[in-house]
Amino acid sequence: MQIDHDALVVGAGGAGLFAALELAKSGVSTGVLTKLYPTRSHTGAAQGGVCAALGNVEEDHWEWHMFDTVKGGDYLVDQDAAEVLAREAVECIIDLEHMGLPFNRTPDGKIDQRRFGGHTRNFGEGPVRRACFAADRTGHMILQTLYQNCIKAGVRFYDEYHVVDLLFEGGDGGDGGRAAGVVGYRIADGELHTFRAKAVLLATGGNGRMFRITSNAHSLTGDGMALVYRHGIPLEDMEFYQFHPTGLYRLGILLSEAARGEGGTLLNRDGERFMSRYAPKLMELAPRDMVSRAIYLEIRDGRGAGPDGDYVYLDVHHLGRQVIEEKLPDITDFARVYLGVEPLKEPVPIVPTAHYAMGGIPTDLRARVVRDERNAVVDGLFAAGEAACVSVHGANRLGTNSLVDLLVFGRRAGREMAAYCRVAEMPAVAADAPAPVRAELDDLRGRPRGESPAVLRTELQATMMANVGVFRTGEMIATAVRDVASLKERYERVRVEDRGSVFNTDLLEARELGYLLDGAEAMAHSALARTESRGAHSREDFPERDDAHWLAHTLAYRGEPGPTLRYKPVTVTRFEPKPRTY
Amino acid sequence: MQVDLRILRFDPQRDPAPHWERYTVEADPMDRVLTLLHVVKEEQDGSLTFRRSCGHGVCGSDAMLINNRNRLACKIRVDQLGTKITVAPLTGLPVVKDLVVDMEGFFAKYRSVLPFFVNDSPPPPRERIQSPAARARYDDTTKCILCAACTTACPSFWARPSYVGPAAIVNAHRFVFDDRDEAGEERLELLADGDGVWRCRTVFNCVDACPRGINITRAILEVSRAAVERSA
Ligand SMILES: Cc1cc2nc3c(=O)[nH]c(=O)nc-3n(C[C@H](O)[C@H](O)[C@H](O)COP(=O)(O)OP(=O)(O)OC[C@H]3O[C@@H](n4cnc5c(N)ncnc54)[C@H](O)[C@@H]3O)c2cc1C
Numbered sequence: 001m002q003i004d005h006d007a008l009v010v011g012a013g014g015a016g017l018f019a020a021l022e023l024a025k026s027g028v029s030t031g032v033l034t035k036l037y038p039t040r041s042h043t044g045a046a047q048g049g050v051c052a053a054l055g056n057v058e059e060d061h062w063e064w065h066m067f068d069t070v071k072g073g074d075y076l077v078d079q080d081a082a083e084v085l086a087r088e089a090v091e092c093i094i095d096l097e098h099m100g101l102p103f104n105r106t107p108d109g110k111i112d113q114r115r116f117g118g119h120t121r122n123f124g125e126g127p128v129r130r131a132c133f134a135a136d137r138t139g140h141m142i143l144q145t146l147y148q149n150c151i152k153a154g155v156r157f158y159d160e161y162h163v164v165d166l167l168f169e170g171g172d173g174g175d176g177g178r179a180a181g182v183v184g185y186r187i188a189d190g191e192l193h194t195f196r197a198k199a200v201l202l203a204t205g206g207n208g209r210m211f212r213i214t215s216n217a218h219s220l221t222g223d224g225m226a227l228v229y230r231h232g233i234p235l236e237d238m239e240f241y242q243f244h245p246t247g248l249y250r251l252g253i254l255l256s257e258a259a260r261g262e263g264g265t266l267l268n269r270d271g272e273r274f275m276s277r278y279a280p281k282l283m284e285l286a287p288r289d290m291v292s293r294a295i296y297l298e299i300r301d302g303r304g305a306g307p308d309g310d311y312v313y314l315d316v317h318h319l320g321r322q323v324i325e326e327k328l329p330d331i332t333d334f335a336r337v338y339l340g341v342e343p344l345k346e347p348v349p350i351v352p353t354a355h356y357a358m359g360g361i362p363t364d365l366r367a368r369v370v371r372d373e374r375n376a377v378v379d380g381l382f383a384a385g386e387a388a389c390v391s392v393h394g395a396n397r398l399g400t401n402s403l404v405d406l407l408v409f410g411r412r413a414g415r416e417m418a419a420y421c422r423v424a425e426m427p428a429v430a431a432d433a434p435a436p437v438r439a440e441l442d443d444l445r446g447r448p449r450g451e452s453p454a455v456l457r458t459e460l461q462a463t464m465m466a467n468v469g470v471f472r473t474g475e476m477i478a479t480a481v482r483d484v485a486s487l488k489e490r491y492e493r494v495r496v497e498d499r500g501s502v503f504n505t506d507l508l509e510a511r512e513l514g515y516l517l518d519g520a521e522a523m524a525h526s527a528l529a530r531t532e533s534r535g536a537h538s539r540e541d542f543p544e545r546d547d548a549h550w551l552a553h554t555l556a557y558r559g560e561p562g563p564t565l566r567y568k569p570v571t572v573t574r575f576e577p578k579p580r581t582y
Numbered sequence: 583m584q585v586d587l588r589i590l591r592f593d594p595q596r597d598p599a600p601h602w603e604r605y606t607v608e609a610d611p612m613d614r615v616l617t618l619l620h621v622v623k624e625e626q627d628g629s630l631t632f633r634r635s636c637g638h639g640v641c642g643s644d645a646m647l648i649n650n651r652n653r654l655a656c657k658i659r660v661d662q663l664g665t666k667i668t669v670a671p672l673t674g675l676p677v678v679k680d681l682v683v684d685m686e687g688f689f690a691k692y693r694s695v696l697p698f699f700v701n702d703s704p705p706p707p708r709e710r711i712q713s714p715a716a717r718a719r720y721d722d723t724t725k726c727i728l729c730a731a732c733t734t735a736c737p738s739f740w741a742r743p744s745y746v747g748p749a750a751i752v753n754a755h756r757f758v759f760d761d762r763d764e765a766g767e768e769r770l771e772l773l774a775d776g777d778g779v780w781r782c783r784t785v786f787n788c789v790d791a792c793p794r795g796i797n798i799t800r801a802i803l804e805v806s807r808a809a810v811e812r813s814a
């Protein structure tokens with residue numbers, strides 16, 4: 001079956017929904033395809049807050065927010081993008097409030113704000129209250145509010161449609177073709193549908209599931225990233241992957257930075273606030289890459305807690321019952337439910353957890369996908385949210401800046417797509433556009449014997465965690481490169497047990513494993529080539545940042561046997577790169 | 583420890599009717615039921631089908647009937663259940679396959695109560711002002727994750743499938759008691775209908791089932807009271 005819309009949005013997290021809302025407001029015929037019901041998207045898991053220089057509780061300016069973003073990203077941030085982010089954050093928050101979002105309030109009824117890592121006053125003097133929040137359910141409220149407004153605006157949703165391919169007209173995506181639609185697999189019955197459109201947005205989120213310990217949902221497998229990669233479009237800065245300092249021990253479930261923003265402390269086995277040795281000014285509120293490295297070093301130097309000395313503590317008990325129950329209720333509940341620990345009384349065992357992809361599908365300020373170092377635009381193709389790399393996060397994202405990114409660039413994507421749809425013609429698609437992907441799926445489902453995808457996934461997660469994690473060396477990354485290559489080869493022979501067409505999650509999980517492998521390949525190769533340390537990419541064999549050679553974005557193009565790497569310059573406007581101390 | 587896990591299986595392409603299958607799974611007392619389902623799927627039967635995403639109780643994907651109560655599989659631990667565990671799909675919604683039910687009817691009811699903010703007066707240049715007390719008034723019902731555990735635990739819903747059910751009323755409550763919203767009247771009118779709030783028999787099953795700890799029965803009573811006051 002073929003379905004036509006002017007615009008398609010793939011993914012119904014914060015980025016996709018904001019774009020859909022803008023498109024609906026412009027009267028453009030829009031379809032939203034999502035493999036999960038929209039309210040199941042991982043934006044709903046975001047806890048701590050969303051930054052905007054409202055200045056509601058103390059002086060603040062968007063320029064300070066921009067500076068923090070650039071410095072937090074270790075100067076790999078494109079500064080024109082950071083400027084857009086910091087300026088438009090303010091409008092977006094007000095927009096959301098007008099849509100009904102229930103932010104926490106100050107005594108005089110304004111949106112309340114709290115501290116968050118790396119956000120400072122006056123270009124680094126000390127922490128500033130910039131994060132707007134709704135208890136520790138900020139993402140939940142953003143997702144709900146945007147979904148509610150989409151219902152109000154009559155947006156057409158295709159829930160539980162798994163997008164399995166992208167369609168182009170006049171050549172492949174990497175060869176100057178323009179977007180023409182997508183192929184959607186209806187999970188309920190396994191039918192493949194052709195969705196034709198002038199403009200397509202990829203807002204498919206991150207790919208944290210390639211790591212063993214992660215805060216990411218099972219569904220975060222980097223589908224959008226892998227699909228563009230397969231069509232010849234590069235992935236940008238994939239070596240920069242953020243490990244959040246405070247995941248629940250063994251599980252990786254996130255305890256928001258808000259816990260530290262409200263005054264929570266990090267302690268080693270001796271009860272020492274060890275951050276005083278790593279970031280004396282910002283302490284626990286230093287950027288995430290620094291805090292995660294500090295935790296690793298404490299553990300490695302024998303100051304970890306527990307029988308195996310393999311975790312440290314997050315302590316909030318001194319904040320008192322009222323703060324904990326009013327401002328951090330959910331994460332307190334996580335500690336109780338998942339570790340059986342009572343945060344009102346005892347410190348919580350934590351470890352760094354794989355959290356956020358700074359890299360992704362390269363885009364320009366108008367959320368258009370670009371395919372080379374000269375920013376050649378792929379007509380009709382847009383990307384936003386964690387799947388995209390614009391790049392506002394550079395080498396390390398600051399807390400709360402992802403939600404800001406979704407809102408600012410999701411909204412921009414919607415507006416740009418509406419404008420594009422007004423001038424573009426409807427593209428043509430082949431009569432049987434799903435044929436290539438149908439053959440792939442039939443092959444995957446039809447093999448009489450073979451390895452289980454679950455075994456391969458576990459091996460992938462183990463090697464990525466061990467070798468492309470918080471600390472890396474050339475040797476470690478080379479191991480991961482080899483492991484991923486051999487897993488890709490074995491992947492060609494995996495076997496799916498479920499042969500049915502109704503709700504076949506066995507088949508889809510196998511398909512998603514393929515996406516994870518593509519993302520891991522781009523990540524490992526990009527990391528191996530970058531012989532410096534910057535932000536989240538920390539090479540023990542190259543411990544210094546090297547602006548002379550590496551103030552550049554990586555572009556990884558799919559190739560055989562491995563990807564081809566190219567580089568593009570970083571946009572520097574206001575802030576010259578400086579050493580990063582806190 | 584070993585868990586004796588029984589799962590109500592149904593594949594419409596293979597089975598004439600739902601049937602119980604039994605699995606023995608090696609587990610840690612702190613494991614969640616979702617972990618056990620993953621172990622079965624990965625090691626014993628890849629065709630076992632269930633929804634899940636976040637894995638920590640915030641997305642609402644994996645509500646199911648676990649030891650005869652509605653729970654999120656990712657939030658209930660083995661040590662809370664014992665070594666004999668039964669898992670079945672939610673009651674009262676059509677089963678698609680194994681533990682997956684058709685949610686369309688549930689979401690249609692949700693959409694029917696105007697579950698969105700309405701305020702058509704021109705907004706101020708900055709945020710609308712709302713006092714912390716006014717914000718707290720509807721805090722409880724903002725927590726809903728639309729998992730359907732409450733509605734499918736409700737005897738009134740089982741008896742009368744057209745009843746909008748607790749989840750929809752919770753989502754109406756969230757707006758009825760928001761002092762910035764202007765569509766309270768309209769929502770109350772919708773809910774005063776024959777399939778609305780009056781169907782609640784205060785059995786409290788919903789409160790018991792809610793993984794977010796929302797006091798649903800109280801929310802329903804508050805909406806009923808507001809509906810009475812309005813018509814009085
Ligand atoms: C636990 C946690 C806490 C966080 N807290 C914060 C915070 O406090 N502040 C902050 O700024 N950031 C936070 N983040 C990061 C932030 O939440 C995410 O980066 C962000 O929500 C991603 O949003 P998104 O719209 O890009 O994608 P998501 O919300 O992940 O949505 C992805 C969408 O794509 C769809 N999709 C994916 N693949 C396909 C496919 N093949 N076909 C069809 N649909 C598909 C999914 O169904 C889903 O709708 C947190 C992240 C986590 C994990």
Ligand code: FES
Pocket residue numbers: 633634635636637638639640641642643644645654655656657
């Ligand atoms: S998997 Fe998200 S609520 Fe259980």
